[in-house]
Amino acid sequence: MSTAALAPQGVGLLASSGQGPGSAGLSEALARLGLATWCDIERRESAGSAQITVRLTAAAFAELCPGFDTLGLPARLARHGLSADAHSLEREVWVALLAAPQRIDFDSLQDLQAHVRVRCNIARAADKTALAFKTTDAAERPDAYWHYREDVGFLLQPDAGLVDALVAATQPERTGRLYDFSCYRATEYVILLGLAQEAQHSDPEFYACLEASARQTCIKSGRFHEVFLIEQGSLEAPIPMRFYVPGDRVWFKNPDPASSDISGYEGSWVIYLGAGLFSNFWKLGQHFTLEAKALEVYHWRHGVFRDPAAELQIDENVVEARVLATQADAAQYAHVLQQMNRYRDPTGVYQDGGCIDATREFPRPLSRIRLD
Numbered sequence: 001m002s003t004a005a006l007a008p009q010g011v012g013l014l015a016s017s018g019q020g021p022g023s024a025g026l027s028e029a030l031a032r033l034g035l036a037t038w039c040d041i042e043r044r045e046s047a048g049s050a051q052i053t054v055r056l057t058a059a060a061f062a063e064l065c066p067g068f069d070t071l072g073l074p075a076r077l078a079r080h081g082l083s084a085d086a087h088s089l090e091r092e093v094w095v096a097l098l099a100a101p102q103r104i105d106f107d108s109l110q111d112l113q114a115h116v117r118v119r120c121n122i123a124r125a126a127d128k129t130a131l132a133f134k135t136t137d138a139a140e141r142p143d144a145y146w147h148y149r150e151d152v153g154f155l156l157q158p159d160a161g162l163v164d165a166l167v168a169a170t171q172p173e174r175t176g177r178l179y180d181f182s183c184y185r186a187t188e189y190v191i192l193l194g195l196a197q198e199a200q201h202s203d204p205e206f207y208a209c210l211e212a213s214a215r216q217t218c219i220k221s222g223r224f225h226e227v228f229l230i231e232q233g234s235l236e237a238p239i240p241m242r243f244y245v246p247g248d249r250v251w252f253k254n255p256d257p258a259s260s261d262i263s264g265y266e267g268s269w270v271i272y273l274g275a276g277l278f279s280n281f282w283k284l285g286q287h288f289t290l291e292a293k294a295l296e297v298y299h300w301r302h303g304v305f306r307d308p309a310a311e312l313q314i315d316e317n318v319v320e321a322r323v324l325a326t327q328a329d330a331a332q333y334a335h336v337l338q339q340m341n342r343y344r345d346p347t348g349v350y351q352d353g354g355c356i357d358a359t360r361e362f363p364r365p366l367s368r369i370r371l372d
Contacts, residue, residue, distance in 0.1 A: 006068070006101060007055075007058065007061070008065070008099040008100060008101065009053075010053055010100055010103060011097050011100065011103065011105070011112060012104070012106065013026070013051075013054070013105075013108060013109055014050070014051065014105075014107050014108065015049070015051075015052055026041065026052070026109055027041075029113065030094070032087075033087055034082050034091070035094060038056055038057060038064070038095070039055065039098060040054070040057050041053070042054075054098060055100075056095070056099050064099070065095070065099040067242070068099065068240035068242065068243040070095075070096045070242065070243055071244065071290060072276060073095060073275075074088065074275045077092070089124070090116060090117075092246055092274050092275070093120060093246050093247065096243075096245040097245060099243070100245075101240055101243060102233070106365055107367055114202055114366055117198050117201075118195055118247065119245065119363070120194075120246065120247070121193065121197045121198060122191055122193070122271060122363070123272070123274055125167075125193045125197075126190045126273055126279040126281075128284075129170045129171060129186065129279065129281050129284075130170075130171070130172050130178055130282070130283070130284035131170065131178055131186055131281045131282065132178040132181070132282075133180070133182075134180035139181055139182070139185070141179055142168045145160040145165035145168050146160075152218050155215055155216070155217070155218060156214035156215045162210055162211045162214050163200055166189050166190075166192060166193040169181075169189060170186065172284070183281055184221075184269045187249050188220055190271055191229070191271075191363055194247065195210070195228065196210055198366065202366075206369075210371070227369060227371065228363060228364055228369060229249070229361045229364060230362055230363070230364055231359050232360055233358050233359035234358055234359065235346060235358045237358075238343055238359075239358060241341065241343070242290070243360075244360070246273060247362060247363070248271070248272040248360045248361065249269065249270075250270050250278065250357065250360065250361075251267055251268070251269055251359075252267055252268045252270070252355045252356070252357070253266075253267040253297075253355050254267050254268075254297050254300055255339075256298075256300065256301040257350040258301065259301045259314065260300075260350070261312070262312050262314055267355070268293070268296075270288070273287060277289065278290070278293055291337060294337055294341060294354075294355055295323045295326055295327065295333075295337075296323055297340065297355050298326075298336050298339070298340050299318075299319045299322040299323050299326070300314055300319060303319040339354060340354040340355045340356075342354030343356050343357075343358050
């Protein structure tokens with residue numbers, strides 16, 4: 001079935017049987033952003049509890065997120081008088097969540113509102129993040145905030161605050177320098193920062209637990225995914241290609257078998273910032289559109305060379321020149337995007353797939369995170 005034929009599933013909330021939909025609070029939250037008339041709220045009672053589902057109306061979905069395309073959402077909202085203001089990012093997160101192709105469940109309205117704030121935190125942090133590219137775990141971090149243990153990884157210094165430490169490691173406006181990261185580890189720091197900022201504001205006890213954990217262990221890689229993230233979609237039931245919510249962690253696969261063997265170029269992990277842009281951790285402020293990211297990943301294959309030690313590397317200057325040449329050639333541009341704007345092949349397979357992942361990763365509600 002094409003994604004255009006599917007309806008949005010939105011978000012689900014739990015409520016005690018006999019109480020209003022979370023209704024007064026939910027309606028108030030939507031009205032504050034000018035979204036009340038764009039939404040359907042459905043309530044189902046079952047065994048002493050209620051499941052509330054809120055999603056975009058069919059008309060709002062067709063107008064704002066046609067075919068689950070959220071990349072142009074701010075411009076579409078602006079056509080209806082919801083122009084740029086202090087709540088633009090928050091509004092974009094809400095609308096994208098209400099258009100979700102698979103329902104995203106929360107235990108309460110408060111959890112949903114906190115989740116929206118976390119996503120905004122992540123998108124804003126990713127926008128400010130700039131790093132030096134390094135693929136090894138042991139890279140570097142600011143010594144005033146982090147220390148390295150060979151058996152564990154980077155740990156928070158005893159007197160350092162977690163939010164300050166994450167900002168110092170990722171945002172050069174704080175320290176005046178760039179620290180070495182892989183793109184995968186960078187996404188972990190940005191996501192943890194978004195969660196920590198919300199916990200510091202709304203749940204100081206949990207924030208203290210996050211700090212204590214960061215002083216004792218480095219939650220990373222598969223463990224980070226298990227503890228902090230939810231993943232939706234699969235190769236069998238993919239998320240629509242143009243559906244993204246600000247704060248999503250997104251993977252772009254390198255579909256070229258030769259260049260993907262070079263460490264760091266297997267693909268690219270980024271954060272969706274909103275307004276059709278994806279983070280660029282290596283060039284501050286020079287974020288990617290979906291098309292620009294696809295071109296960059298495609299042209300990695302043309303930057304391959306051997307260094308003096310006979311190790312394969314990629315010359316980013318060659319890649320950048322190739323991208324500019326393709327952008328100037330309409331036929332080549334269309335050809336490359338036709339190849340890349342396909343769902344990726346399974347892991348280890350390099351056949352007919354493009355760079356687009358079938359899944360989206362996003363932070364768990366704070367109330368569902370277990371650090372032990």
